[in-house]
Amino acid sequence: MGEKQWGSRIGFLLATAGAAIGLGNLWKFPYLMGENGGFTFLVVYLIFVLILGLPCMMLEMSLGRYTGRDPIQSYKMVNPKAKIVGIFGVLAPFIILSYYSVIGGWLIKYVVSYVTTFNAPADFGTFIASPTTVIWHFIFMAMVIYVCYKGIGGIEKASKIMLPALFVLLIIIIFRSVSLKGSMEGIKFIFAPKKGFSLASVNAALGQVFYSLSLCMGITITYGSYLSKKENIPKSCAVVAGMDTLLAVLAGIAIFPAVFVFGLEPGQGPGLVFVTLPKVFGAMSGGSIFAIAFFILMFFAALTSAIALLEVVVSFAIDSWGWSRNKSVAVMGIAVAILGIPSALSSGLLADVTILNYSVFDFIGMISDNILLPIGGILMCYFIVWKFDITKLTDEMEQGCPNFKIKKLWIASIKYVAPILLIIVTVSGFVGVYHSITGM
């Protein structure tokens, strides 16, 4: 008790931004931008942040503060039938954390390897196929558990250190990358308006807004439930979304110039970070120093997001089951760690195990990102907008934001725009899964 509120505004903002800023910003967004028409993609992305991302975030944050509870209790207070949305909002973080933590473990391994040998592990494929990945995954989970065990204050403290550090490291890397001769190619790859923008790009932008802002996973509800009534919700959401987008764009400026200078293929995801970039660092003078900086940066981004994911599940056990924080952190943390074992082994011992043509690791990611999330989002809009007195939330927002001028726009957005866009994301998620199962 006595810890149900954030200690400071900056702590709250950094923790919420830390939840949003994650691997998606660093290894997905820049590539999406480069492949989908550069600047055009950025503009479309920004539009979706404004008409979908921000309104949904405001909805979640005001709901959290209105109820002061975990996602499941929050939705139950909205409408007893809406409990299902809360269940999605707790289940998704639980599942996501189990694979996010495996990647967190790889990142620790890379930091350790660069610090001790000035080199990346000999071969990424060999490393992830070895069972030692389970140990690194446990080490990462232990850190997440430790911070959550320290409670809201611990989360705040960790975010206040890691998020600014992350920005500083990124700026240092940008300077190095842009100062390389021939770096303009990479800048052009990300920014130059060019062909490649299609309907699929619109869809990719939509999905990315959702994932990048960590929407519909109970994060913003949970973090909002610790928020003081004095805080301005629309403004806070704008700050968080702004930082998230800024970081994603900066990540592109840090990564792609160097990739092009050394004649490597641009890419995304684990391949970019664990295979391509070590080659870049290997070829660059002073590369191992920048590699250490880069992998620490990635690690911080992953850790602040992972903390948020565990906190949702923990706050659920505290509020809904009446557990103590210590018990919730221990039981939930260990449960996630165990659930992550198959993902950690999915490139090694379990490489032959596939579920619907996916490796265990990809299957877990696919279920949570493409199915649970958008469906949760649609249900969220449905229950809140159609089955609940929305003025309770606008009243909530007016506390701390007395002239909430965009009230009508906001309601229109969550009533019409967001559900339509979410249905598009869900359908395309299913289509993607269908293609993958049928082998094309």
Ligand code: TRP
């Ligand atoms: N936003 C994170 C990223 O960009 C990923 C993410 C999605 C997430 N939902 C989340 C992180 C919930 C923490 C909590 O990588």
